[in-house]
Amino acid sequence: MTSVPDTAAPARRFRVPPSALVVLVSMAAFMGPFTQTVYTPILPDLGRRFHTSVFVVNLTISLFTVVLAVMQIVYGPLTDRRGRRAVLVPGLVLYAVASVACAFSPSAPALLASRALQAVGIAAGSVVATTVIADLFTGAARGRAMGTFQMLVAMGSVIGPVVGGAVAVHFGFRGIFLLLAAIGVVLALAQMALLPETRPDGMGEPRRMRLADFARILGDARGSAVILLGIVQYYAYYCFLVFLPEILRERYRLTADRTGLAFLPLSLGVVIGSFAGGRLQARFNGPRMLVVTSLLNAASLLLFIFLSGWSLPALLVGGGVFGLLLGLSLPVQTTILADAFVRDRATAIGVYNFGRYLGMAAGPMLGAVLFHRGGVPLLFGFGGLVFAASAWIASRRMALAPTA
Numbered sequence: 001m002t003s004v005p006d007t008a009a010p011a012r013r014f015r016v017p018p019s020a021l022v023v024l025v026s027m028a029a030f031m032g033p034f035t036q037t038v039y040t041p042i043l044p045d046l047g048r049r050f051h052t053s054v055f056v057v058n059l060t061i062s063l064f065t066v067v068l069a070v071m072q073i074v075y076g077p078l079t080d081r082r083g084r085r086a087v088l089v090p091g092l093v094l095y096a097v098a099s100v101a102c103a104f105s106p107s108a109p110a111l112l113a114s115r116a117l118q119a120v121g122i123a124a125g126s127v128v129a130t131t132v133i134a135d136l137f138t139g140a141a142r143g144r145a146m147g148t149f150q151m152l153v154a155m156g157s158v159i160g161p162v163v164g165g166a167v168a169v170h171f172g173f174r175g176i177f178l179l180l181a182a183i184g185v186v187l188a189l190a191q192m193a194l195l196p197e198t199r200p201d202g203m204g205e206p207r208r209m210r211l212a213d214f215a216r217i218l219g220d221a222r223g224s225a226v227i228l229l230g231i232v233q234y235y236a237y238y239c240f241l242v243f244l245p246e247i248l249r250e251r252y253r254l255t256a257d258r259t260g261l262a263f264l265p266l267s268l269g270v271v272i273g274s275f276a277g278g279r280l281q282a283r284f285n286g287p288r289m290l291v292v293t294s295l296l297n298a299a300s301l302l303l304f305i306f307l308s309g310w311s312l313p314a315l316l317v318g319g320g321v322f323g324l325l326l327g328l329s330l331p332v333q334t335t336i337l338a339d340a341f342v343r344d345r346a347t348a349i350g351v352y353n354f355g356r357y358l359g360m361a362a363g364p365m366l367g368a369v370l371f372h373r374g375g376v377p378l379l380f381g382f383g384g385l386v387f388a389a390s391a392w393i394a395s396r397r398m399a400l401a402p403t404a
Helices: 018-037 040-050 054-082 085-103 108-136 139-194 211-219 221-252 256-261 264-280 286-308 312-340 345-400
Strands: none
Touching: 018 054, 018 085, 018 108, 018 139, 040 054, 040 139, 040 221, 054 085, 054 108, 054 221, 054 345, 085 108, 085 139, 108 139, 108 312, 108 345, 139 221, 139 256, 139 264, 139 312, 211 221, 211 345, 221 256, 221 286, 221 312, 221 345, 264 286, 264 312, 286 312, 286 345, 312 345
């Protein structure tokens, strides 16, 4: 791979600057978490709409997330073999079609099937976006670009409830999914017009997908540490996103639109943290920064247990602190993987995304059991302890990694 340290890597002409391409592909990745959470403010109302149980309602999020996870390990090797643009554009088209199907779903099973198809399409966004950024930049510039990417993607899951609450008030359930379809069409057209193929020249013939490649990534000290933290981190994150509306309604009697606005401190925390994390990793040791921020993130979950019952402002502060610490570590994770796996970069990112999407899927399902048995203390206490243990394990794994 031809590269220039700390700059955009390929010596190619693009229709738009590489920095603009970062935003372009990041918006495709943004739509994954945005689609997961855009209708969380109306989750309590879905059961009544489709005459179904809370379990089935939560399954519309978990099934979407499980399909996203599985497709990561399909799209990763496919992106390494077929190219970045050739995978992303068809995925966005499929996503737009599936979003229309969601809008007109007549029953809960139909909505579940349409959500699964949505996930198949949009799953390409995260793998391709991260891989394109790693293709375009090296060194400190890669870290900064990853920070921008993670900032935009992190905004998806927390802006989702804000937008969803506002749209639901005026246009209802159907309006949310028609909005997603329109965005999918616009993004597909933009990628077709502006995104070039960034797969580096000189890498040889792409290999077929092999189980040995996945085993090698999971067996690598850096790979296993980052993937473990990604799983636990996103489990905790989605416990926030899914159960915060219920906490706010039960304890503070907030309406759907105000519940959406209550996600703003969490959103701002993730955005600020991701932006800062992308720049701080140029000054600090990446693995050490990842472990420290993860330990602090675990502590913030335990802090939230106390703040959530104190007052609404205290609860919002607790969410903001969690989001800030989460954001600080996100760019470091993808940068470590991009640096550690050059030839199979998309495959490594796919395995990482598979793990964190499994964490997202576990949040609503395992979280529902914990929340209804022990409320906020059990839900976030369990998450904090598992988080801390994972950070300790990751620190031991990172110590085994070869130094650059």
